[in-house]
Amino acid sequence: MSGPAPSPARAGEGPLLEVEGIARTYAAPGGAFRRRGEAIHAVRDVTFQLRRGETLALVGESGCGKSTTARIVLGLERPDAGTVRFDGADVHGLSGADLLSFRRRAQIVFQDPVGSLNPRIRVGEALGEPLRVHGVVPRERVAARVAGLLRRVGLDPEDADRYPHEFSGGQRQRIGIARALSVEPDLVVADEPVSALDVSVQAQVLNLLSDLQRDLGLTYLFIAHDLAVVRHVARRVAVMYMGRIVESGTCEALFERPLHPYTRALLEAVPRPRPGRRVRAPVRGEARAGAVPEAGCPFEPRCTHPERDAACRATLPPLEHKRPEGWARCIKTPAWRVVEEMGPPAGVADEPPA
Ligand SMILES: Nc1ncnc2c1ncn2[C@@H]1O[C@H](COP(=O)(O)OP(=O)(O)O)[C@@H](O)[C@H]1O
Ligand SMILES: [Mg+2]
Incomplete structure (x- = not known):
């Protein structure tokens, strides 16, 4: 344990997430641009905070370290330096019940919802699994909760019986969002959630994310490689x-x-x-x-x-x-x-x- 657990008095006050000076270096596997074993400084001295209920956008070109930052924030990867505090507690020092609680409270939405869903598992089962793992609702209420989640993200409760490949890209991203929300998280890290979607579908998914944030008081770390996408979802940008x-x-x-x-x-x-405007x-x-x-x-x-x-x-x-x-x-x-x-x-x- 490198940090104290949040005291009941502390929880609920202060920023939800405090990222302080995190860094991560990888050894290059070797390739066109890099010698094998060469140090790749994926993340260097990154610091930011997220207040409860706000959205911070993290923007930059592919390879600039956004997903590495996301994995470190979610405790999926250790930083070489720096700390991540969630509700006052050091994420990388959590264990046991505190770690399980953090795994429920901080969720991720991936760019590729297809890749994050098991193709052989029906959508209803994929959504029900985290509910059972975290004991969010009693077993007999899981099916009803899944139906409610599907409706909440604009899908049909009947969709629970279908397989991931039967859905369009936008629908699959709605399923990815439903799965993240199923366990009633506080923080959602959305790692390029609309990058793989057509522009018209992007707007619908962005609107859904905004509505959900408003209704559920969610805090978002919203990752994108395109500044245009973040304009209407984030108050702050890094x-x-x-x-x-x-x-x-x-x-x-x-x-x-x-x-x-x-x-x-x-x-x-x-x-x-604007008509006639050249895109540079x-x-x-x-x-x-x-x-x-x-x-x-x-x-x-x-x-x-x-x-x-x-x-x-x-x-x-x-x-x-x-x-x-x-x-x-x-x-x-x-x-x-x-x-x-x-x-x-x-x-x-x-x-x-x-
Ligand atoms: N597991 C890993 N092993 C080696 N290099 C990695 C690994 N993960 C990421 N990288 C490298 O770190 C850099 C940042 O990657 P990433 O965080 O995925 O960027 P982004 O999400 O902004 O595209 C890239 O150069 C990438 O190749
Ligand atoms: Mg990435």
């Missing part, structure tokens, strides 16, 4: 780049006036519903460990900031407080008054970029 949070702040401020050149580039790639390439280049200066800003080789210079290659920028509720790792981003004057990024401006 942008990750190569294992680190490079910007965090309120959704509103971040979309209007991004602090970090990487966030700016991601936003310029967000297509706007997201960010030039590609995130790869080998292409990064060891000492300096990891984004420097791809950065388009007009003032980018040797100082950017010299030291890793700290995560600085740039404006109220706004932090960024960029030495060329001035404090908040000046940021306001820089204007919005091209992708979200009302005027076309020059």
Whole structure:
């Protein structure tokens, strides 16, 4: 046990989740870009908090460390450094009944609901299993609870008798959500829950998640590689780049006036519903460990900031407080008054970029 269990007085107060300086390194299996055994710094010094009932979005390109963060938060993987506290207790120090309770209270929704469902098990059984494991309802009430869950996520109670492959992508994601909700969790980590879905279906699933949060008081860690998806679901956003949070702040401020050149580039790639508008390439280049200066800003080789210079290659920028509720790792981003004057990024401006 590396932390105290929450005292009854403490539970229910303070943030639900406190992630403090977590890091995780893997040995590369070897491949096109990496030598075998080379250290992959999947997550480096990641810190954030989640208040009860809020949504924090974690956004960044594929491979930047989002899923590793999710696994560490859920206690499925140990960090090399740092701590995760859930309701005041150290997640990686839990055992016995406390661990079982945490496994019920913190649930995950995966990107690929098909892969997370056993193809040979009927949906009703898949939903009933966690109910039995955690003893959420008496055995004789499991079937009724499953029917209620299916209805709650917009499916038919009769769907309990069908197999996963009989459903569309959006329906399968509803099943994944129902399964996560079946045990009445407090925290739901949604790891790219709509990335595999068509845009029209994405909106329906996002709306469902929002409705469920409102009705059930859920707390979400919402992971996405696409900023456009998080705009309407999250109040706060943390942008990750190569294992680190490079910007965090309120959704509103971040979309209007991004602090970090990487966030700016991601936003310029967000297509706007405007006829004749060209969708630009997201960010030039590609995130790869080998292409990064060891000492300096990891984004420097791809950065388009007009003032980018040797100082950017010299030291890793700290995560600085740039404006109220706004932090960024960029030495060329001035404090908040000046940021306001820089204007919005091209992708979200009302005027076309020059
Ligand atoms: N079990 C593992 N073994 C080796 N490398 C891993 C493992 N899990 C993740 N990685 C590497 O860590 C980095 C971050 O991965 P991940 O957290 O899955 O990113 P994301 O979810 O943002 O796409 C990637 O370079 C990935 O290849
Ligand atoms: Mg992932």
